Amino acid sequence: MFRMSPALKANKLFKILPHVIDTLLLVFAILLCIEISQYPLTDHWLTAKVAGLIAYIGFGTVAIKRGNTTAFILALVSFGYIFGAAKAHSVMSWLALM
Template sequence: MSYTVLKMIHVSSVILSYLLFLTRGIWMMRSSAQLQQRWVKIMPHVIDTVLLTSAIVLAALIQQYPLVDSWLTAKVAGLLLYIGLGMTAFRFGKTYTIKVSAWIMAQIVFFYIILIALTKNPTIFL
């Protein structure tokens, strides 16, 4: 598979993942029954598996790796924080305020990860 096709798959899965995360958060704030649909529970895992797989293959293809290349290390650390905040927003948050706050913070982290990807600079704000 070519680099261009793989990057397109990766970027497309980033967009789909974010749009679904955004939608789920809106549904959560509205206490929508949509959140209980089977596809809403399954699709994030499918999309994120494609996203992570394409990320690993891309990293290997360009021969840049976490713990070696600082920008990729920052993306992985950001991803782990994003996942933790997402889990707090949709599963483990005890109150509405905690859930919404975690959802908003996860989006901030998501956009930081995007900035790192575009600039290859983990210290973009320093």
């Protein structure tokens, strides 16, 4: 978004696609919970992962709409946390693997 031309920023696809991706992420998170029979607020690591996903979506939205570098970095950190929580099945994320 920082280096895109104004014509690309005005493209309808670039305005709709992030919302579609975020919606799919949430839908697949719900489907995964149902499939593995583990639910947020019951399993702490999954609650942390869903909270991380919501934070990722929020930071990503701010980063895309406002071009905010700090929000972009926080979105990347949130993504890393989500991945670590999924890998370790722990709220401690990557720290649990050490």
